[in-house]
Amino acid sequence: MRSSKRMIALVCAGAMSTWLSCTADKQQDEDTFNTQINGKEVNLYHLRNNHGMEMSVTNYGGRVVKLVVPNKDGQLEDVVLGFDSVQEYRESSEAYFGAAIGRYGNRIANGRFTLDGEEYELARNNGPNALHGGPGGFHNVVWEVVEFDDQRIVLQYISADWEEGYPGRLEVQMSYHLTDDNEFRIDYKANTDRKTVVNLTHHSFFNLNGAGKADVRDHVLQLNASAFTPVDSVLIPYGEIRAVAGTPFDFTKATAIGGRIDQDHEQLQFGGGYDHNFVLDKEEVGAMTLAATVFAPQTGIKMEVFTTEPGIQFYSGNFLDGSVSGKDGRTYGYRGAFCLETQHFPDSPNQPNFPSTELESGDTYTQTSIYKFSVQK
Structure with missing residues (x-):
């Protein structure tokens, strides 16, 4: 599994002028998702394709937390509902947001x-x-991350x-x-x-x-x-x-x-x-x-x-x-x-x-x- 710092670098890589602000945003996100549930590690994982589309995924519930796509004016929109922390997902688990x-x-x-x-x-x-x-x-379960790179994540769960x-x-x-x-x-x-x-x-x-x-x-x-x-x-x-x-x-x-x-x-x-x-x-x-x-x-x-x-x-x-x-x-x-x-x-x-x-x-x-x-x- 990649470290949080490595995951940040993967999605923030690009123009140096935007790297620092992107890193700060991603670190703030990860601080509210890095935890343990029932002895299993929970994290936030960031994906980014070569056209600027981004997605954030937590292995708690296999949830898509953010999905950012460009609009007609070239501005980015996050088009999925969700929360800013694992705790909020746990407290509102029946909402199924992104799960x-x-x-x-x-x-x-x-x-x-x-x-x-x-x-x-x-x-x-x-x-x-x-x-x-x-x-x-x-x-409502913690999935194991078995593969991860900048554009793909593979999750596994044994029921x-x-x-x-x-x-x-x-x-x-x-x-x-x-x-x-x-x-x-x-x-x-x-x-x-x-x-x-x-x-x-x-x-x-x-x-x-x-x-x-x-x-x-x-x-x-x-x-x-x-x-x-x-x-x-x-x-x-x-x-x-x-x-x-x-x-x-x-x-x-x-x-x-x-x-x-x-x-x-x-x-x-x-x-x-x-x-x-x-x-x-x-x-x-x-x-x-x-x-x-x-x-x-x-x-x-x-x-x-x-x-x-x-x-x-x-x-x-x-x-x-x-x-x-x-x-x-x-x-x-x-x-x-x-x-x-x-x-x-x-x-x-x-x-x-x-x-x-x-x-x-x-x-x-x-x-x-x-x-x-x-x-x-």
């Missing part, structure tokens, strides 16, 4: 599922349901048999790569010694106007999804795959996030806005395809999401309420961010007509998702 999610992203009904005739009971942390792997999920109620010892490796195409690329790999269910995802809260700057209702979203999975009042899918045509869920053409969000529609009422899984239009299972495009007119920042996964959860910041003070003391207000979580479908272990999330011993779980940034004037 790795597992073992099972999204909800499992009543915290139960059956696998090969045996019922498993999970920790319930979302009303009657299990959400995002439970309170001790991957967002014990029965952790949060899930069967099997699951070995997970996750790579974050900041490419020179201004992509934030995530590669996942997992193996188990016993049949289990796995659904990994990433949970950055994005605001392309800049974290804590205005809301995201002006962001223009397009989803390559002609169907979604409607839910009940506790956001568990019925098992139906419903066409989006003629509904406020039709983002097959670019539409402002806030354009129809307040319509009188049962599904919007259940979610308090958008908090739904969209079924991606794919000709080949597991193929890397464009899932979503988001554009912020204020900054000109465009984000494209590519994934090998069959679904994507679009969440419109419905539960942000201004009570959370984040980085630099900025308040995260109502609809102050959106999430696009690439995934298999919610509650798949209980829905036989959904794509399977079962992983057999001896098989390898893999998936790749990419968040690519550019400027559109």
